[in-house]
Amino acid sequence: xxxxxxxxxxxPVWAVLAALMLGMLLVRLAGANPFVAYSELLRGAFADLFGxxxxxxxxxxxxFAGLGVAVALRxxxxxxxxxxxxxLGGLGATLVGVYLHGLPPVVHIPLTLFAGALAGGLWALxxxxxxxxxxxxxxxxxxxxxxxxxxxxxxxxxxxxxxPGAPYPYSRALDPAxxxxxxxPATDAHAGIxxxxxxxxxxxxxxxxxxxxxxxxxxxxNPMASAYAGMNVRVTLVAAMVLGGALAGVAGAVEVTGxxxxxxxGFSPGYGYDAIVVAFLSNGQPLGVVAMSFFFGALxxxxxxxxxxxxxPVAIVFAIQGxxxxxxxxxxxxxxxxxxxxxxxxxxxxxxTTDAHVEAARxxxx
Amino acid sequence: xxxxxxTLLLTYLTAAVRLATPIGLAALGGVLSxxxxxxxxxxEGMMLSGALAGVLGSHYLxxxxxxxxxxxxSGALVGVLLAYLSVSLGANQIVSGVAINLxxxxxxxxxxxxxxxxxxxxQVPAFQPVALPxxxxxxxxxxxxxxxxxxVYLMLLAAPVLTVFVFRTPWGLALRAIGEHPRAADTAGIxxxxxxYAAVTASGLLAGAAGAFLSLxxxxxxxxxxxxxxxxxxxAAVIFGKWHPLGAIGAAFLFGAADAFQLLxxxxxxxxxxxxxxxxxxxxxxxAMGGLVGRSAAPAAAGTPYxxxxx
Numbered sequence: 001x002x003x004x005x006x007x008x009x010x011x012p013v014w015a016v017l018a019a020l021m022l023g024m025l026l027v028r029l030a031g032a033n034p035f036v037a038y039s040e041l042l043r044g045a046f047a048d049l050f051g052x053x054x055x056x057x058x059x060x061x062x063x064f065a066g067l068g069v070a071v072a073l074r075x076x077x078x079x080x081x082x083x084x085x086x087x088l089g090g091l092g093a094t095l096v097g098v099y100l101h102g103l104p105p106v107v108h109i110p111l112t113l114f115a116g117a118l119a120g121g122l123w124a125l126x127x128x129x130x131x132x133x134x135x136x137x138x139x140x141x142x143x144x145x146x147x148x149x150x151x152x153x154x155x156x157x158x159x160x161x162x163x164p165g166a167p168y169p170y171s172r173a174l175d176p177a178x179x180x181x182x183x184x185p186a187t188d189a190h191a192g193i194x195x196x197x198x199x200x201x202x203x204x205x206x207x208x209x210x211x212x213x214x215x216x217x218x219x220x221x222n223p224m225a226s227a228y229a230g231m232n233v234r235v236t237l238v239a240a241m242v243l244g245g246a247l248a249g250v251a252g253a254v255e256v257t258g259x260x261x262x263x264x265x266g267f268s269p270g271y272g273y274d275a276i277v278v279a280f281l282s283n284g285q286p287l288g289v290v291a292m293s294f295f296f297g298a299l300x301x302x303x304x305x306x307x308x309x310x311x312x313p314v315a316i317v318f319a320i321q322g323x324x325x326x327x328x329x330x331x332x333x334x335x336x337x338x339x340x341x342x343x344x345x346x347x348x349x350x351x352x353t354t355d356a357h358v359e360a361a362r363x364x365x366x
Numbered sequence: 367x368x369x370x371x372x373t374l375l376l377t378y379l380t381a382a383v384r385l386a387t388p389i390g391l392a393a394l395g396g397v398l399s400x401x402x403x404x405x406x407x408x409x410e411g412m413m414l415s416g417a418l419a420g421v422l423g424s425h426y427l428x429x430x431x432x433x434x435x436x437x438x439x440s441g442a443l444v445g446v447l448l449a450y451l452s453v454s455l456g457a458n459q460i461v462s463g464v465a466i467n468l469x470x471x472x473x474x475x476x477x478x479x480x481x482x483x484x485x486x487x488x489q490v491p492a493f494q495p496v497a498l499p500x501x502x503x504x505x506x507x508x509x510x511x512x513x514x515x516x517x518v519y520l521m522l523l524a525a526p527v528l529t530v531f532v533f534r535t536p537w538g539l540a541l542r543a544i545g546e547h548p549r550a551a552d553t554a555g556i557x558x559x560x561x562x563y564a565a566v567t568a569s570g571l572l573a574g575a576a577g578a579f580l581s582l583x584x585x586x587x588x589x590x591x592x593x594x595x596x597x598x599x600x601x602a603a604v605i606f607g608k609w610h611p612l613g614a615i616g617a618a619f620l621f622g623a624a625d626a627f628q629l630l631x632x633x634x635x636x637x638x639x640x641x642x643x644x645x646x647x648x649x650x651x652x653x654a655m656g657g658l659v660g661r662s663a664a665p666a667a668a669g670t671p672y673x674x675x676x677x
Binding site for chain 2: 158319
């Protein structure tokens with residue numbers, strides 16, 4: 001069984017590799033040499049300080065938002081609304097940064113991040129409340145909230161918060177006291193990545209070592225049994241989703257306070273959707289989210305260089321990400337099916353396997 | 367003044383019907399798929415692929431009808447992929463659908479960059495409104511409904527046809543049985559997975575047509591992510607319409623009316639920022655799902671794969 005477990009753990013890696021292989025076909029279609037393109041991508045993401053700092057900058061929101069999707073996933077919820085939560089988080093942080101002045105950074109920075117978390121969490125609240133009170137599927141509602149969040153920010157930065165005389169919609173600048181420290185001098189790399197890594201570690205401990213972590217997983221795996229065991233399933237679900245929204249909200253807040261220092265229309269280039277890929281591929285494990293967000297952050301950063309030098313469109317990254325999740329879904333399904341069949345065979349032979357074992361295998365992971 | 371107001375109303379209603387069409391076509395596809403027991407989050411991706419394929423088809427194969435055909439085939443292929451993942455492999459339908467949407471967004475953006483721009487393809491031959499003889503002379507209804515493009519008629523025709531199909535034919539009975547109780551349907555001799563494949567593929571045909579409507583009926587070009595969440599609004603229409611073809615179309619008209627309202631606001635510069643009315647269809651879809659949907663309306667087996675050998 002340990003061997004099988006190891007194989008299951010490796011499915012995401014295989015899925016990413018298979019997607020990268022198909023990506024080579026796409027590179028070829030764009031008229032470039034796949035090997036040259038991929039080495040260009042690697043070089044772009046890591047070879048110099050600029051590339052590496054860009055990789056860190058792109059990793060940061062993916063890591064925050066990826067954790068946000070992962071927390072929900074632990075509880076068996078699909079938070080497809082990270083993109084909207086990022087927008088709201090950016091808006092929350094901007095309000096605190098634009099309207100409050102005269103605070104020292106030690107107070108103002110945490111305050112902006114908290115405002116981002118609050119706004120993101122609130123944005124996740126409606127879908128999960130609809131889910132637990134009326135049984136409305138959270139996938140569609142969180143998706144719809146993304147569009148509303150996007151247009152809300154678009155309105156705010158072209159109306160009430162717009163910088164006077166700006167050529168296109170963006171907000172006034174945030175108070176300098178909200179700026180996150182720069183990590184690597186003369187680059188964009190900011191301290192947001194450290195906060196993200198700290199949170200990932202914290203979540204890892206929360207999941208692995210605490211009763212709340214166990215409860216989250218129990219509710220995700222089997223809500224009925226959890227309710228029977230005396231857990232409050234609804235409260236657990238609401239808490240997981242709101243925590244997830246808050247984490248994605250911080251992603252938006254950090255984009256604003258660490259990188260742009262203003263709120264721009266459409267400031268997230270789909271980080272919330274990449275976060276879904278990151279969380280799925282790491283099966284909701286915080287440390288896996290760290291690895292996957294770094295990988296896809298590098299892919300995004302390197303793809304820009306690849307586009308500039310070889311003319312391969314950056315969108316190839318999104319196609320590769322989609323393929324990776326397709327392969328992941330397929331791989332997990334095949335794995336699960338063979339496991340279920342094996343357990344069934346064992347049961348027929350009169351082994352110790354029970355229906356409960358089979359059921360558990362059927363509903364394992366996603 | 368009366369004349370102006372009535373013209374305005376007609377313009378508004380015409381736009382509402384036009385904007386309801388892609389949502390309605392995709393929602394009909396969603397009804398078929400979900401009635402068979404497969405959640406189809408991938409409607410959005412099917413639509414997007416149809417929009418690009420429609421432009422390519424219209425440009426290279428000589429006109430919008432060829433474009434429509436290519437768009438429907440491309441939507442159906444996405445449907446086959448979803449069916450393979452969720453029916454054959456039994457993969458999680460939501461994960462599969464989300465993955466397909468991400469892939470569709472990436473691949474259409476990628477292909478548009480390398481296939482359209484370098485070849486200089488922009489505006490392509492598209493559908494023109496066809497006034498139906500006699501019918502278009504009916505006051506109000508005539509110009510609003512019967513002076514539209516062919517795909518509007520396709521939707522209006524498909525809704526009652528699918529209603530009869532789903533509720534009055536043995537095939538429709540099989541479809542519904544599979545969505546409610548696949549094991550019983552299997553025992554009765556229905557090939558569960560075959561019907562699910564057919565239903566998901568058919569939903570791809572319809573969502574592909576919806577995509578062709580986006581790129582071949584108004585703008586006559588493809589823009590990145592041009593479906594803009596309409597596939598998800600269509601899903602809300604499926605639920606709001608209680609998994610009934612006519613209900614889904616009705617909900618689509620409601621969302622289309624909300625969408626047309628934002629056009630109206632933008633055209634007449636009523637002093638409302640355009641973003642607020644643009645949110646309207648999404649907000650309405652959200653409210654529709656939250657406020658008025660019963661718990662038990664969804665087909666009972668929707669979301670779960672079926673395996674005969676695991677009985």
